[in-house]
Amino acid sequence: MPSVTINYDICRGAKECGECEKNCPMEVFEIDGEKVVVAHEEECTGCGVCEDVCPTGAVKVKFD
Ligand code: SF4
Ligand code: SF4
Numbered sequence: 001m002p003s004v005t006i007n008y009d010i011c012r013g014a015k016e017c018g019e020c021e022k023n024c025p026m027e028v029f030e031i032d033g034e035k036v037v038v039a040h041e042e043e044c045t046g047c048g049v050c051e052d053v054c055p056t057g058a059v060k061v062k063f064d
Contacts, residue, residue, distance in 0.1 A: 026043040
């Protein structure tokens with residue numbers, strides 16, 4: 001199963017960006033205040049859309 005992480009040092013946050021949350025087809029992400037969080041990692045298919053739309057490279061999908 002892929003693992004999904006967000007590097008909050010470079011993430012622009014839910015208000016300024018939120019692209020991963022808007023574009024993930026499996027709704028893996030949720031908005032928590034001003035943050036985007038990985039809420040349903042078990043649903044991730046590893047499609048890579050979140051990495052493609054992330055403007056900073058903050059979100060990473062890794063395969064074990
Ligand atoms: S790899 Fe695809 S399914 Fe997994 S979190 Fe990113 S956009 Fe969602
Ligand atoms: S797309 Fe990237 S910068 Fe934007 S909210 Fe998601 S992880 Fe943060």
